[in-house]
Amino acid sequence: MTHHTTSPRFKDNAKAALVDPELQKALHFVETNFPQRRRNVADMLPEFDALRDAARDIKNHTLSFLDLYLETFETRATARGSQVHFAVTAEEANRIVADICRTHGAKTITKGKSMVGEETGLNAFLEANGFAPVETDLGEYIIQIRHELPSHIIMPAVHLRKAQIEADFRRVHKDLPKERNLDEPAALLAEARATLRAKFLAADVGITGANFLIAETGSAVIVTNEGNGDLTATLPKVHIVLASIEKIVPSLEDMAQLMRVLARSATGQEMSVYTTIFTGPRRPDDPDGPVEHHIVIVDNGRTAMLAGKFRDMLRCIRCGACLNHCPVYHAVGGHAYGWVYPGPMGAVLTPSLIGIDKAGHLPNASTFCGRCEEVCPVRIPLPRLMRFWREREFERRLSPTVQRTGLKLWAFFAKRPRLYRLATAPAMQVLAWFGRKQGRFRFLPLATGWTKHRDLPAPQGKTFQEQWRERGRP
Amino acid sequence: MAGSGKRVGLLVTCLVDLIRPSIGFAAVKLLERAGCVVEVPQQSCCGQPAFNSGDRATARAIAEQVIAAFEHCDYIVAPSGSCAGQVRVHYPELFEGDPNWQPRADAFAAKTYELMQFLVGVLGVTGTEARYEGAATYHDSCSSLRECGVREEPRKLLGSVEGLTLKDLSDSETCCGFGGTFCVKYPDISNAMVTKKAANVAATGADMLLGGDLGCLMNIAGKLAREGRTLAVRHVAEVLAGQLDQPPIGAPTEREARSAAPEASR
Numbered sequence: 001m002t003h004h005t006t007s008p009r010f011k012d013n014a015k016a017a018l019v020d021p022e023l024q025k026a027l028h029f030v031e032t033n034f035p036q037r038r039r040n041v042a043d044m045l046p047e048f049d050a051l052r053d054a055a056r057d058i059k060n061h062t063l064s065f066l067d068l069y070l071e072t073f074e075t076r077a078t079a080r081g082s083q084v085h086f087a088v089t090a091e092e093a094n095r096i097v098a099d100i101c102r103t104h105g106a107k108t109i110t111k112g113k114s115m116v117g118e119e120t121g122l123n124a125f126l127e128a129n130g131f132a133p134v135e136t137d138l139g140e141y142i143i144q145i146r147h148e149l150p151s152h153i154i155m156p157a158v159h160l161r162k163a164q165i166e167a168d169f170r171r172v173h174k175d176l177p178k179e180r181n182l183d184e185p186a187a188l189l190a191e192a193r194a195t196l197r198a199k200f201l202a203a204d205v206g207i208t209g210a211n212f213l214i215a216e217t218g219s220a221v222i223v224t225n226e227g228n229g230d231l232t233a234t235l236p237k238v239h240i241v242l243a244s245i246e247k248i249v250p251s252l253e254d255m256a257q258l259m260r261v262l263a264r265s266a267t268g269q270e271m272s273v274y275t276t277i278f279t280g281p282r283r284p285d286d287p288d289g290p291v292e293h294h295i296v297i298v299d300n301g302r303t304a305m306l307a308g309k310f311r312d313m314l315r316c317i318r319c320g321a322c323l324n325h326c327p328v329y330h331a332v333g334g335h336a337y338g339w340v341y342p343g344p345m346g347a348v349l350t351p352s353l354i355g356i357d358k359a360g361h362l363p364n365a366s367t368f369c370g371r372c373e374e375v376c377p378v379r380i381p382l383p384r385l386m387r388f389w390r391e392r393e394f395e396r397r398l399s400p401t402v403q404r405t406g407l408k409l410w411a412f413f414a415k416r417p418r419l420y421r422l423a424t425a426p427a428m429q430v431l432a433w434f435g436r437k438q439g440r441f442r443f444l445p446l447a448t449g450w451t452k453h454r455d456l457p458a459p460q461g462k463t464f465q466e467q468w469r470e471r472g473r474p
Numbered sequence: 475m476a477g478s479g480k481r482v483g484l485l486v487t488c489l490v491d492l493i494r495p496s497i498g499f500a501a502v503k504l505l506e507r508a509g510c511v512v513e514v515p516q517q518s519c520c521g522q523p524a525f526n527s528g529d530r531a532t533a534r535a536i537a538e539q540v541i542a543a544f545e546h547c548d549y550i551v552a553p554s555g556s557c558a559g560q561v562r563v564h565y566p567e568l569f570e571g572d573p574n575w576q577p578r579a580d581a582f583a584a585k586t587y588e589l590m591q592f593l594v595g596v597l598g599v600t601g602t603e604a605r606y607e608g609a610a611t612y613h614d615s616c617s618s619l620r621e622c623g624v625r626e627e628p629r630k631l632l633g634s635v636e637g638l639t640l641k642d643l644s645d646s647e648t649c650c651g652f653g654g655t656f657c658v659k660y661p662d663i664s665n666a667m668v669t670k671k672a673a674n675v676a677a678t679g680a681d682m683l684l685g686g687d688l689g690c691l692m693n694i695a696g697k698l699a700r701e702g703r704t705l706a707v708r709h710v711a712e713v714l715a716g717q718l719d720q721p722p723i724g725a726p727t728e729r730e731a732r733s734a735a736p737e738a739s740r
Contacts (some may be wrong), residue, residue: 326665367649369620370618387525389528394528394530395528399527403655414524417517421518440725455669460493462495464498464514470497
């Protein structure tokens with residue numbers, strides 16, 4: 001029940017995105033705001049880079065002993081009264097959640113934002129089983145009523161402008177008076193809040209994701225800026241946490257370390273507004289909280305990643321810094337990537353989840369500028385991992401034929417320097433002669449990918465190596 | 475002199491070799507002026523196009539050939555952060571775990587430098603006698619910046635060029651959209667990126683754009699020319715060496731420009 005992917009049509013998606021004026025304005029906002037915000041808070045913290053090293057090490061350590069920590073988590077969470085479920089596949093995770101909802105005769109289900117829920121296609125599955133889950137994160141709610149995927153892993157509706165959201169609210173909220181002024185963002189928020197408040201109070205089951213699962217205490221942790229996660233988790237009589245296996249950290253202290261890099265990397269906040277640690281269901285003397293607490297831990301291909309070349313990707317804490325700093329993301333936005341996870345982290349993760357045959361464009365659509373790796377709070381070598389995917393494609397002969405043939409021809413000469421020198425010298429002379437008038441080409445056969453958008457500077461004439469040898473130098 | 479007698483192998487880089495040899499000669503002049511003995515072993519390319527296209531076997535074969543041709547030198551220097559980065563960062567990665575090649579690749583990587591980094595960081599060059607009357611701006615190429623850690627070196631040397639004013643380029647650390655084969659595999663996205671870059675370059679008011687990587691410079695120069703902007707684009711080595719006799723990147727020679735101009739405008 002996972003989402004239909006348009007990743008194979010990445011190029012067409014990108015083309016459409018580039019000429020969408022509203023989207024471009026929204027992306028301009030990301031590009032001109034978030035990198036600066038991150039830099040500001042990072043500069044305020046002299047130990048920020050040391051914290052990133054610590055964050056990487058905590059994650060690496062946890063991944064090395066993941067089985068141990070998962071078992072510990074299960075034991076501790078169970079001891080606190082939570083029910084822990086392990087799901088190997090996305091389908092299994094969805095089924096477990098739907099069964100819990102069914103057992104409790106859930107009529108209203110609220111949901112906090114969960115990327116793994118997007119990954120498993122949980123909403124679609126629940127709807128197909130007769131439930132009507134309601135997203136409670138504002139951005140996630142907006143994309144739910146638009147029947148879209150999130151375009152960013154922490155700001156799901158960042159591709160939209162205010163007027164588009166107003167139009168959606170007027171379309172969906174049937175009781176919204178026509179004359180109500182929704183010009184101000186606060187008015188939009190109030191409108192969403194009024195609608196969602198009723199759902200919070202009516203909900204039988206609340207489903208959230210988790211930023212961390214803590215082995216030491218059996219707790220699930222979520223951070224939000226809206227507090228919707230807390231209302232989703234504490235008001236209904238059943239709270240279900242959906243989280244993937246790599247969300248585990250050993251201790252509360254480890255979580256505290258990771259928290260110090262999470263919000264700073266994500267939104268440029270020192271901390272998110274709400275951080276909540278959920279441990280077990282309501283105890284007899286608790287004033288509130290769910291009667292039942294379920295934690296569904298999803299593998300969905302991650303164990304295979306753990307044993308292979310993409311293991312580093314499992315350190316990801318889903319902060320979105322790599323998206324916020326990616327010039328390709330800034331150009332085309334998240335939907336162009338065609339599935340749940342966009343940007344550099346998506347370019348590595350998506351092929352693992354839906355296959356490189358479908359997601360082949362994603363790791364290729366990068367200049368390897370390295371900005372993502374430079375800002376990653378857990379130091380994932382994203383370009384290196386994208387290159388691994390390119391190697392897989394090359395080995396499996398999935399890359400385009402023209403590209404492969406060109407590469408082969410070039411490699412033939414590049415591996416034979418003398419032949420290369422003899423072959424390139426006259427070619428450059430010819431090109432230089434044709435280009436001598438302008439010093440550049442506006443059009444050149446076989447180079448239209450280049451000359452479609454820019455001129456191609458002409459060569460000067462004799463190659464360096466020819467001139468060097470003419471001067472009799474070694 | 476700091477570099478006296480040091481044997482430097484010039485990794486010309488394929489783009490400089492084929493498109494703009496004057497950058498190579500400017501690099502030679504800078505190195506020789508600092509006392510180095512420069513040699514140019516027969517070469518083709520560092521192998522990066524193969525490496526980034528997923529063809530590891532070819533990348534490795536080319537890397538072996540480069541190491542064999544250059545490793546007798548004291549240092550290997552490239553007028554490009556991209557090619558120097560390929561050697562410094564990725565050659566060791568290519569031979570990871572190979573008992574014969576890994577030590578050679580590691581040693582080779584450790585003595586390979588981007589030109590500015592070598593001049594300032596290794597040779598301790600602090601200035602140049604070059605002159606340039608005008609305002610220039612500088613674009614940091616991604617590999618220079620992030621793989622080689624070059625940021626202050628070119629600015630320091632440019633600061634010593636008499637008559638030159640260096641203007642800050644906003645987003646100088648953002649990719650120009652070249653990305654090797656990326657620019658032809660995803661021309662529309664590359665175009666969006668270089669369009670922003672060209673606008674930022676023009677907004678500085680400088681009359682010349684400088685950089686340390688010919689790929690990026692060709693990309694930006696090509697865009698500036700297509701948009702009808704008249705900024706000169708050059709490799710930083712050309713200015714530092716005072717070798718400005720060749721027309722800027724993508725510009726015609728003066729003689730050709732004169733003869734191409736219509737009668738009336740003469």
